[in-house]
Amino acid sequence: AQSVTQLGSHVSVSEGALVLLRCNYSSSVPPYLFWYVQYPNQGLQLLLKYTSAATLVKGINGFEAEFKKSETSFHLTKPSAHMSDAAEYFCAVSPRSARQLTFGSGTQLTVLP
Amino acid sequence: SQTIHQWPATLVQPVGSPLSLECTVEGTSNPNLYWYRQAAGRGLQLLFYSVGIGQISSEVPQNLSASRPQDRQFILSSKKLLLSDSGFYLCAWSAATNTGELFFGEGSRLTVL
Numbered sequence: 656a657q658s659v660t661q662l663g664s665h666v667s668v669s670e671g672a673l674v675l676l677r678c679n680y681s682s683s684v685p686p687y688l689f690w691y692v693q694y695p696n697q698g699l700q701l702l703l704k705y706t707s708a709a710t711l712v713k714g715i716n717g718f719e720a721e722f723k724k725s726e727t728s729f730h731l732t733k734p735s736a737h738m739s740d741a742a743e744y745f746c747a748v749s750p751r752s753a754r755q756l757t758f759g760s761g762t763q764l765t766v767l768p
Numbered sequence: 769s770q771t772i773h774q775w776p777a778t779l780v781q782p783v784g785s786p787l788s789l790e791c792t793v794e795g796t797s798n799p800n801l802y803w804y805r806q807a808a809g810r811g812l813q814l815l816f817y818s819v820g821i822g823q824i825s826s827e828v829p830q831n832l833s834a835s836r837p838q839d840r841q842f843i844l845s846s847k848k849l850l851l852s853d854s855g856f857y858l859c860a861w862s863a864a865t866n867t868g869e870l871f872f873g874e875g876s877r878l879t880v881l
Contacts, residue, residue: 687868698774698858698872699812745811749868756868760811 657682657748661759669767674718674733676762678746681727688729689747689756690720699745705729716740741766770795774859774873781880787832787846789876791859794840799861801842802870803834806856818842819864854880 662677680686687706691699703714710722716739720731729746746759774791781787793799803815814827816834824834831850835843842859859873 689868691870696856696875696877698860698875699870700872701869704869747868751868756814756870758812 657686657750657755657757659746659748659757659759661744661746661762663762664760665763665765667765667767668736670738671735674731674736674740674764676731676744676746676764678720678729678731678759679727680729680746680748682748682750684750687749687751688720688722689749690714690718690729690731691745691747691758692716693743693745693761695742702731702744736764736766738766738768740764770861770871772859772861772871772873774876776876777874779876779878781849781878783851783880784848787844787849787853787878789844789857789859789878791842791844791873792840793842793861796840796861796863798839798864800864801836802860802862803842803844804858804860806858806875808855812858816844849878849880851880854878 658681660679689704690702692702693699702718703712705712705722713719718733720729722729743761743763745761747756749756771794801818804812805815806812818824818836821836832846857876860870862870
């Protein structure tokens, strides 16, 4: 069984500041890890994914995440926040199959002008 | 390219009325299909998934059912809606063999009064 914990249901940053959204996971097998973004009243869009290749993964819109096995973490970062980054972000873990994908509870990112 | 369509986008229904939400995928064959529910302030809950026509797996016992009459069509139904069925319903697809990457529709917001 696997689980995902996203620390902080709400995060606020100033425009231009560093974005850091935290995700810790547990998995009985080496996992695949994902970050999805959801804008208001829309579906989820994949930001990036880790599938056992490079531990530093780059995604769309300038986001990246680093897989740290020793810390069981997959935190999402962006060097400089933009107003358009305001959305809800979901971390997800999968042992090897989409039908076993487990989502975190989400983190709402607010970007302040 | 692949696309996923979901409708209706918004629905307001009285308690006890029936429900039908439809989802179709274009540009791919034999996809895995999923229905998720996102209640206010919560993460995503997998309701149903399907690996082929007529093959439906239910993840949680509930007032809803799903059907897959065609390869790229997935329908979520209820005979009698409950207040607790209100939420944001998301259809998603994945390739038949994949690591957990899902492609989501735009969602259907259901309000049961």
